Amino acid sequence: MDLSELKGIISLMQKSDLTELEIELQEPNIKLRLARPGTALVGGLAPAQAPQQQIASQVQPAAPPTPAKADDGLHSFDSPMVGTFYRKPSPDDAAFVEVGDVVKKGDVLCIVEAMKVMNEIHSDVAGEIIEILVEDSTSIEYGQALFKIRKS
Numbered sequence: 001m002d003l004s005e006l007k008g009i010i011s012l013m014q015k016s017d018l019t020e021l022e023i024e025l026q027e028p029n030i031k032l033r034l035a036r037p038g039t040a041l042v043g044g045l046a047p048a049q050a051p052q053q054q055i056a057s058q059v060q061p062a063a064p065p066t067p068a069k070a071d072d073g074l075h076s077f078d079s080p081m082v083g084t085f086y087r088k089p090s091p092d093d094a095a096f097v098e099v100g101d102v103v104k105k106g107d108v109l110c111i112v113e114a115m116k117v118m119n120e121i122h123s124d125v126a127g128e129i130i131e132i133l134v135e136d137s138t139s140i141e142y143g144q145a146l147f148k149i150r151k152s
Helices: 003-015 052-058
Strands: 020-025 032-036 044-047 072-076 082-085 108-114 116-122 125-132 138-140 145-152
Touching: 003 020, 003 032, 108 145
Parallel strands: none
Antiparallel strands: 020 032, 032 044, 072 145, 082 108, 082 138, 108 116, 125 145
């Protein structure tokens, strides 16, 4: 399986209603598991003959999202996937959001790079960005809090 075939599979998932996909090839011993953000699985690519312990360490178990306290009025926006967090579309551009910005549901908050694919991450609520909890260009985990948003 080459990079163009992998990109084609990812594109197919994005254009369809598929939420999870698992492919296992006997030759050249590849196991591929993909899941859309927000599902319980995390995309992973590992040799099929690798020990189960090694595969388990590469694919993180799904951690439940950390809910914000109801009394503080803030929504914790959590990462839908494992990857590298980027605040800007490119190094020379401005950040997608800053503290104090008002966002609508569906606005792009950041990019998470996973398996060399840049995934735009969209807000699930409307409100004001109160805090950015992650530094630019750092590794993040599924369910890790990225932003605090005061719902409007």
